[in-house]
Amino acid sequence: MNEQPMDAQPRNDTAHRSPQLQPDCARCCGLCCVAPAFDAVQGFGYDKPAQVACRHLRADFRCVIHDELAARGFPACAVFDCHGAGQRVTQQLFAGCSWTASPQIARRMFAAYGKYRVLHELMALLETAIQRVPAGDATRLQERLRQINSLCESGAALEATVRVELIRSNTLQLLRELLVH
Ligand code: SF4
Ligand code: SF4
Numbered sequence: 001m002n003e004q005p006m007d008a009q010p011r012n013d014t015a016h017r018s019p020q021l022q023p024d025c026a027r028c029c030g031l032c033c034v035a036p037a038f039d040a041v042q043g044f045g046y047d048k049p050a051q052v053a054c055r056h057l058r059a060d061f062r063c064v065i066h067d068e069l070a071a072r073g074f075p076a077c078a079v080f081d082c083h084g085a086g087q088r089v090t091q092q093l094f095a096g097c098s099w100t101a102s103p104q105i106a107r108r109m110f111a112a113y114g115k116y117r118v119l120h121e122l123m124a125l126l127e128t129a130i131q132r133v134p135a136g137d138a139t140r141l142q143e144r145l146r147q148i149n150s151l152c153e154s155g156a157a158l159e160a161t162v163r164v165e166l167i168r169s170n171t172l173q174l175l176r177e178l179l180v181h
Contacts (some may be wrong), residue, residue: 014081020149021124027110028086029098030061032117035110045078051110082113083120089113093155095143115157115164119148122171129175137178144171 014022038044048054056064068123069078089112090096099106126145130138148167151157157164
């Protein structure tokens, strides 16, 4: 995490990514500290159910133990990366609103975050892979990246007919095909 909001926030080097794939916790409402379930075995300090705020999350969405995550038993938070899904859901889909506004908004935000987190991670993988393949293959990856980003940009990713897990498996298959020889 950073000195802004909290969550399992990013300590990774994300500078090589496009801006929309870099977490911007100051423009998020701590979605990663609330929406997902986590447990101590995963490096999150204690067992927390989904859709419940972490006990260390402050009302302003900053992490109380941000500067001592690993020492306090939260090493997974120190390396967590939402690939920019958090601020995109908060700002683009909910106009800067917070999950604290109402239970209905919270449910919708958490569901959106779950989908966008997967799609943003795929886009980050694609961006990296594009730098490592021949031009012809890069074109295929760029097209997949464009398609996924379009789903996110339009909000169509939230439609029930859009099967995020299928997009994920197909994209990973494409990456394997082009990167593993
Ligand atoms: S300890 Fe809790 S509030 Fe802090 S970054 Fe991790 S999940 Fe978020
Ligand atoms: S979901 Fe992403 S942007 Fe939001 S607080 Fe967590 S790491 Fe930061």
